Amino acid sequence: MNVGLKWLRDYVDFDLNAGELARRLTESLTETEVVESPSAAVAGVVAARVVTVEPHPDAEKLTVCVVDWGDGSGPVVCGAPNVRPNMITALAPPGATIAGGRAIGEQTIRGRRSHGMLVSGAELGLAGDAAGILDLEPSTTPGTDVREVLGLDEEVIDLDVQPNRPDCLGIIGVAREVAVAVGSQLRLPPIELREEGGDVAGMAAIELENVTDCPRYIARVVTGLTVGPSPAWLRSRLASVGVRSISNIVDVTNFVMLEYGHPIHAFDYDTLADARIVVRRARAGETLVTLDGVERKLDPSHLLICDGRGPIALAGVMGGGETEVGEGTTNVLLECAWFDPVVVRRGATSLGLRTDASHRFERGVDPDAMPGVAARACALMAELGGGTVARGSLDEGPGRAPERTVTLRLGKLRSMLAPGPPRDGVVAKLEALGFDVAFEGDDGDTLAVRVPSFRSDVTLEADLIEEVARTHGYDAVPPEVPFHPLTASTDTEHAGRNDVRETMIRLGFYEILTSSFMARKAAVDFAGFGLEGEPIELANPVNKETPLLRTSIVPAVLDVVRRNVNVGERDVRVFEIGKAFGRTGDGHSERWMLAGALTGAAERPSWGGAARDVDFFDGKGVLEVLAEALDVDSPESACYDGPILEGRSSARLLIGGRSVGRFGMLASDVAEEWDLPEAVFVFELDLAELGIGNGASRGFAGLSRYPKVRRDLALVVDDGTPAGDVTTEIEGAGEALLAGVEVFDVYRGKQLPAEKKSLGLTLTYMSMERTLTDDEVDAAQKRIVRRLVDRFGASLRE
Amino acid sequence: MERLRELRDEAVAAFESAVSAAALESARVRHLGRKSEINQVSRGLKDLAEDERRAVGRAVNELKNELGALLAAAGDRIARAGASSGPGLDLTLPGRRPWVGRKHPVTRTFERLEGIFRTLGFEVALGPHVEDEFHNFEALNMPADHPARDMHDTFYIEGGKLLRTHTSPVQIRVMQSRPPPIRIIAPGRAYRNETPDASHASEFYQLEGLYVDRDVRIGELKGVLTKFLHELYGEDVGIRFRPGFFPFTEPSVEVDVECRICEGKGCSVCKGTGWVELLGAGMVDPRVFQAVGYDPDEVTGYAFGLGVDRIHMMMSGVDDIRLYHENDLRFLRQV
CATH class of the missing domain: 3.30.930.10 (Bira Bifunctional Protein; Domain 2)
Structure with missing residues (x-):
């Protein structure tokens, strides 16, 4: 909401400049800024009278004028279509500056000397008005600075008016707040309405189909008007807040709306069929051409103003073209109405037509101010258009502001604002804001506060506390740092996810955060990953390419890999901890997932020779170390031959038989389709299934004071025998002294028969009680080897 | 005599700045070798008048002795540097770095x-x-x-x-x-x-x-x-x-x-x-x-x-x- 300071001073006195006022209102009402005016650079432009207009001898579209600028006169070449003798316009003489900082000099145009130029409103930074040169009031004295004439010196502030304060969408409402902020008095405009015409009751009739949609409708009629330009004071008021001047009558409706915050509308009375106003819902299929020339298709959600024939305006949103006030208009029917906020909001939203009027009606207008608003507008129209106001008004509908008294307990106020202002200060602020305050009970500590009709937002004691708090100033509330007992409880899953993140960082992965939205193709391609079940569909996606909630994070992770490879990164190790979503029966589920990818070199590039590219075991190792660091059961891998992953080198991750996720090398056809490097390892785990953050600990098993003994074993087995089966067999052999087994070598080659491989194993033995002897270790090792020979047909390699 | 002082300064600078045995050897050849200017001065002594020959001869000998000592010191310096780091070890090469990750x-x-x-x-x-x-x-x-x-x-x-x-x-x-x-x-x-x-x-x-x-x-x-x-x-x-x-x-x-x-x-x-x-x-x-x-x-x-x-x-x-x-x-x- 833009407010010109000069205009504001019509209603309240204050001794502050724009910056100071903006700061004060920011502290007491809402964020307020000083508006930088596009006219700020204008200097030296003066009012001037056009004396004669002659065609330019060498240019068809130009004229050569003799212009009188008060203390001199001279020729000016002009191209405006509206230039005419005797008009008062604006001259930018040599040395002047116009909007945008453009300096004007003496010039010669097509061979004729021009003493500067005649300027349009746009050239002075005013809204609109680029078509012709300025047409100033005939009474303006040539030579007067146009800054003064047009009010360009007006300082303007912009208030961020919140949805609960429609009263501040009018300058009077802002002036009331200024008065409270600076300790001054609000001055309401005088309304000098002379009703000298006939009785309005004989001139028009109003019919409300439904008083819920339109609780109150006031109409007045003004006759014998002459539509013409507005006087300078009105144009400069409107210009100061960026509203274009149209005509005296239309300008009055805008002026009064900006003054009171209540939108009003003027119809050309003579175009109204049967002189009737009907407020009703649109019928399916009805149309209306609005003032902006667009034909609007209507349905029963739209509220209309109709005449005896059909729709003439979209109630509370925009008027229609047919009944618009124009040059030939002499009689006007003025509408001042109260429309239901929700109906206006839905209608305006469905048509994509948010206007100054709908903005205000949506937030609620003051029904009790309506008679005054209508009278003010008619008085101004009669004054500026030379018309006669008909006697009385048509006033339909029962809508009035509800009487509302809210109790304010000063004890409550003080407990919240501690210490809070004294009682007299509370009462004074509330009264200055327009509330009536009475005392309830005997203790003088309970106030009965009557809420004025323009403050429909105040319904609870808390609302009154806010009024006191903000006008009193939040600076006055002393900050307290209370002592709170520390909370013991912590979200263990949240903490568990933090552990996962820390571990991945330590493993050299960058954390990424990607979109929760997913493309349809990705959902199909990556159906094997993430959550089971159908993806959830957005009703109104912001990007039509990604209309689904992601069932898996993997597609987004691969997008990140590609993006980085495309800008020249070779080694990409990234992960995300985020939510995936899926449909489950009638409902939906969302689960925390860990997804990631690695590609490029297996080790960080160094001078010791190029490292090999990552393979399946680099990725698998990451997941194993993750499990180790998180102290969850070491996962088992199972073969996974679903889509996307290369069947030979991909697996399902199982813990205790439950599937926790998938991992493996991306299938080459997928890598190609996604424009990814050849070797990319991807993984996705369900963090809840992983069992992180369950607080379980293995417990302390004690430390042995005796040394470990190692024995290596080279075991020849069939090539198809999984190493995991061999180590499981060894661990399950029931040898009490065996502390661990590691695979240190896998060999196939010419020293071995075909279809055979050699596994190099290190077995570790340890006792908690004593130093082991070679004999007992050899015996245990022998028993294990025998077991392996029996189970796998293994032999020891010589 | 003036020229001898210049030759001395050039040789000292070359010995002190040599960072390897090979570099020191080439400096030696240039400044003290058979074809070096100092050696040419020695060989030209016989053509000088006796007074002059004695004075210049002494100066050249002193210079050769001094440079010989400096050469030996530079050789020691280079040898020490080599011994403390082993053959072929270049400490200025970057270390082998593990991967490092970062939170968003x-x-x-x-x-x-x-x-x-x-x-x-x-x-x-x-x-x-x-x-x-x-x-x-x-x-x-x-x-x-x-x-x-x-x-x-x-x-x-x-x-x-x-x-x-x-x-x-x-x-x-x-x-x-x-x-x-x-x-x-x-x-x-x-x-x-x-x-x-x-x-x-x-x-x-x-x-x-x-x-x-x-x-x-x-x-x-x-x-x-x-x-x-x-x-x-x-x-x-x-x-x-x-x-x-x-x-x-x-x-x-x-x-x-x-x-x-x-x-x-x-x-x-x-x-x-x-x-x-x-x-x-x-x-x-x-x-x-x-x-x-x-x-x-x-x-x-x-x-x-x-x-x-x-x-x-x-x-x-x-x-x-x-x-x-x-x-x-x-x-x-x-x-």
Whole structure:
């Protein structure tokens, strides 16, 4: 909401400049800024009278004028279509500056000397008005600075008016707040309405189909008007807040709306069929051409103003073209109405037509101010258009502001604002804001506060506390740092996810955060990953390419890999901890997932020779170390031959038989389709299934004071025998002294028969009680080897 | 004689700057070798007059002795350097570096904020991203068709569900689940149906706070948020509490901090005001307590919320919020 300071001073006195006022209102009402005016650079432009207009001898579209600028006169070449003798316009003489900082000099145009130029409103930074040169009031004295004439010196502030304060969408409402902020008095405009015409009751009739949609409708009629330009004071008021001047009558409706915050509308009375106003819902299929020339298709959600024939305006949103006030208009029917906020909001939203009027009606207008608003507008129209106001008004509908008294307990106020202002200060602020305050009970500590009709937002004691708090100033509330007992409880899953993140960082992965939205193709391609079940569909996606909630994070992770490879990164190790979503029966589920990818070199590039590219075991190792660091059961891998992953080198991750996720090398056809490097390892785990953050600990098993003994074993087995089966067999052999087994070598080659491989194993033995002897270790090792020979047909390699 | 002094200085400089045995050897050949100028001077002695021959001869011998000693010292120096590092070892080569990872800047900011609020006694609470009208809007005093919803362009999904437009529904869920006192923060992702640009993202990050107890004062809200901002920006940062509007708090305040870019003088980041809006806050609206079944006459409380990505932008000078979603490693390494 833009407010010109000069205009504001019509209603309240204050001794502050724009910056100071903006700061004060920011502290007491809402964020307020000083508006930088596009006219700020204008200097030296003066009012001037056009004396004669002659065609330019060498240019068809130009004229050569003799212009009188008060203390001199001279020729000016002009191209405006509206230039005419005797008009008062604006001259930018040599040395002047116009909007945008453009300096004007003496010039010669097509061979004729021009003493500067005649300027349009746009050239002075005013809204609109680029078509012709300025047409100033005939009474303006040539030579007067146009800054003064047009009010360009007006300082303007912009208030961020919140949805609960429609009263501040009018300058009077802002002036009331200024008065409270600076300790001054609000001055309401005088309304000098002379009703000298006939009785309005004989001139028009109003019919409300439904008083819920339109609780109150006031109409007045003004006759014998002459539509013409507005006087300078009105144009400069409107210009100061960026509203274009149209005509005296239309300008009055805008002026009064900006003054009171209540939108009003003027119809050309003579175009109204049967002189009737009907407020009703649109019928399916009805149309209306609005003032902006667009034909609007209507349905029963739209509220209309109709005449005896059909729709003439979209109630509370925009008027229609047919009944618009124009040059030939002499009689006007003025509408001042109260429309239901929700109906206006839905209608305006469905048509994509948010206007100054709908903005205000949506937030609620003051029904009790309506008679005054209508009278003010008619008085101004009669004054500026030379018309006669008909006697009385048509006033339909029962809508009035509800009487509302809210109790304010000063004890409550003080407990919240501690210490809070004294009682007299509370009462004074509330009264200055327009509330009536009475005392309830005997203790003088309970106030009965009557809420004025323009403050429909105040319904609870808390609302009154806010009024006191903000006008009193939040600076006055002393900050307290209370002592709170520390909370013991912590979200263990949240903490568990933090552990996962820390571990991945330590493993050299960058954390990424990607979109929760997913493309349809990705959902199909990556159906094997993430959550089971159908993806959830957005009703109104912001990007039509990604209309689904992601069932898996993997597609987004691969997008990140590609993006980085495309800008020249070779080694990409990234992960995300985020939510995936899926449909489950009638409902939906969302689960925390860990997804990631690695590609490029297996080790960080160094001078010791190029490292090999990552393979399946680099990725698998990451997941194993993750499990180790998180102290969850070491996962088992199972073969996974679903889509996307290369069947030979991909697996399902199982813990205790439950599937926790998938991992493996991306299938080459997928890598190609996604424009990814050849070797990319991807993984996705369900963090809840992983069992992180369950607080379980293995417990302390004690430390042995005796040394470990190692024995290596080279075991020849069939090539198809999984190493995991061999180590499981060894661990399950029931040898009490065996502390661990590691695979240190896998060999196939010419020293071995075909279809055979050699596994190099290190077995570790340890006792908690004593130093082991070679004999007992050899015996245990022998028993294990025998077991392996029996189970796998293994032999020891010589 | 003058020339001898010059030859001496050249030779000394060459010996001292030699870094390898090979370099020293070539310096020796150049300055003391058979074809060196000094040697030519020696050989030319016989052509000189006797007086002169004696004087120059002595000078040349002294010079040769001196340079010989310097040569030996330089040889020792080079040999010592070689011995202490072994043959062929170049200490200036970079070390073998393990991979190193990094958290996303949004995560780091969350951790920082959570850490501060934990020390102030707040616990972490989380809620679903897929929400319903009741928790996201109605219980927060934002009925359908309320103009305040203009600021909450919402993503809807089937069954009337929606993606939460803020982290505030977590307040509602926590209050529904247990009685006061409650002191939580709710970090997480929120969604708004806005076309992304440099300062708007359709997915963004918030941190919500809620404290509910008996007789909670606005001064406590000020105190806790002041403490928080002091932890974040230092004790000397300017802080301003001013009126605001949120449907679920009454009174509502906005909290500004002094612009870190211009230190309050006014710049483009703070639009010349010297202040940057950082938090929205207020006393919980009694209608919110009613919606969750609390008695508004019995309990009071405060709530606050802030944009986590925005806080990081302000601290780091990142000027495009979309960078946080692109996950360009060059960005993640920098910020």
